[in-house]
Amino acid sequence: MPNHRYTPQELSSLTQKVLKDGYCVLEQHFSPAVMQHWNEQFMPLLRAYIDSGGSTVGRGPARYYVTLPFEQPFADPTIFEDDDILSIVEGLVGEDFVMCQLATDTPLLGSDYQDVHRDAPPLFPEFGIETPPFQLAINFPLVEVTRENGPFEIAAGTHLWTKAERMERTEKGEVKLEPVPMKLGDVMVRDVRALHRGTPNQTPIPRPMVVIGYSRKWLLRPEVSIDIPRSMVGELSHRARRMLRYNPIVDAASPPTKHETYDTYSY
Ligand SMILES: O=C(O)CCC(=O)C(=O)O
Numbered sequence: 001m002p003n004h005r006y007t008p009q010e011l012s013s014l015t016q017k018v019l020k021d022g023y024c025v026l027e028q029h030f031s032p033a034v035m036q037h038w039n040e041q042f043m044p045l046l047r048a049y050i051d052s053g054g055s056t057v058g059r060g061p062a063r064y065y066v067t068l069p070f071e072q073p074f075a076d077p078t079i080f081e082d083d084d085i086l087s088i089v090e091g092l093v094g095e096d097f098v099m100c101q102l103a104t105d106t107p108l109l110g111s112d113y114q115d116v117h118r119d120a121p122p123l124f125p126e127f128g129i130e131t132p133p134f135q136l137a138i139n140f141p142l143v144e145v146t147r148e149n150g151p152f153e154i155a156a157g158t159h160l161w162t163k164a165e166r167m168e169r170t171e172k173g174e175v176k177l178e179p180v181p182m183k184l185g186d187v188m189v190r191d192v193r194a195l196h197r198g199t200p201n202q203t204p205i206p207r208p209m210v211v212i213g214y215s216r217k218w219l220l221r222p223e224v225s226i227d228i229p230r231s232m233v234g235e236l237s238h239r240a241r242r243m244l245r246y247n248p249i250v251d252a253a254s255p256p257t258k259h260e261t262y263d264t265y266s267y
Contacts, residue, residue, distance in 0.1 A: 002083040005029070011084060014189070015091035018133070022159035022194030024088075025186055030079065030140060032184040039142035041073055042208055045256035046106055052257035062110035063198060065260055067103040068210070069253035070226050074102060080212055081240055085138055088189050092133045093216045099243040101213030101224040103262070104142075107150040107201040114199075116155075116175060119192035120221075122163070130160045130193070134216045139188040142208040150201035151179035152188075152209065159193040166195070220246050223262045227254045 006014070006026075017024040049066045056063055068074040080099060089097055120135045145151050155175045158166070169175060175195055180188065190196075192213075201207050213224060227250040236244065 002087075004083050004087070006084050006087075011087045012091070015088050018088065018092055018136075018189055018191055021156040023154055023156070023188055023190040025180065025182070025188050026084065028183065028185045029082070029084070029187045030185045034073075034076070034079070035140065035142050035184045037073055038210070039208060042068070042104065042142060043206070045069070046104075046206060046208070048256040054257070055260065059105075060112050060114050060198070062108040062112075062201075063114075064106045064108070065103060065262060066106065066256065067101075067224075067226070067254065067258065067260060069256070070102065070228050070232060071253040075232055077237060077240060081237065081243075085187065085189065089136055089138075089214045092189075092191070093136055093214060096217040097214050097243065098217060098219070098246050099212065099226070100215050100219075100221050100246065101137075101211060102226050103211050103213075103224065104208045105198065105211060106206050106208040107198055108206050109201055109204050111150060111198065111200050114197040116170070116177065116195050116197045118159070118195060122193075125163075128162050128164060130162055133159075133191045133193075134219055135192045135221070136214045137188075137190045137192050138210075138212040138214070139190060140186065140210050141182050141184065142210065143205065144184050145180070145182040145207060145209075147179060147181065148201075149203045149205065149207040150199050151181050152196060153177040153179050153199055154190070154194055154196040156194070158195040159191040161195075214243075229253045 014024045046066060054064055059065060123131050155177050226247045228244055228247050229252055230249055
């Protein structure tokens with residue numbers, strides 16, 4: 001039985017908001033205690049990734065992209081199969097969508113403003129057109145996001161701007177970035193084409209932001225993936241197995257030192 005917090009009308013208006021603005025925020029959607037637990041479990045992984053010489057290529061200084069191992073607590077169907085979020089996802093990228101990414105972006109003290117960017121190229125770059133959504137990011141922080149610790153900044157309504165429009169309107173100063181402070185438990189649903197950037201974390205405490213990627217059923221993004229340990233497969237629901245169908249099944253969860261290949265994201 002689906003477990004919804006929002007009514008169908010509310011889900012429809014959240015979906016419409018993403019179509020119009022490029023993102024919406026579901027306030028206090030996940031349990032803060034669960035987010036805190038994820039943060040505690042993630043910190044040693046981040047440390048191991050940094051100590052192993054983890055790359056910041058493409059993201060700027062002191063900012064790390066780390067894929068989460070698909071094991072507890074991160075392989076949590078109450079998060080990646082959340083019925084409200086999946087309803088919005090389906091309304092945006094269609095039935096039988098796939099989950100392609102379970103990762104984190106973490107700025108540390110010493111991080112900087114990123115260039116304003118989007119996370120995916122258009123589907124048909126040769127034609128200079130934009131399409132309905134095909135790739136979404138679900139973002140939620142593992143600590144409260146304040147003005148001091150590097151809030152994500154996003155410009156509403158820019159996801160459908162073509163490259164020519166982006167260049168012209170950037171030149172004219174029309175990209176209005178807004179910081180998105182987030183409480184523990186808040187979730188953002190984002191069309192990855194909406195212009196955004198990471199900002200500096202000015203505190204000594206890392207600010208991890210989880211990203212779960214969902215794509216249209218025919219879209220495979222080779223730059224991201226989730227290694228599914230064979231032992232987990234039997235624990236997955238039918239829906240989860242279907243959603244994760246493009247990901248490799250492996251003997252064991254990936255170590256936090258695995259080389260990340262998602263380092264070109266700026267379009
Ligand atoms: O989490 C953030 O601050 C944004 C990072 C980002 O946009 C990126 O690295 O592509």
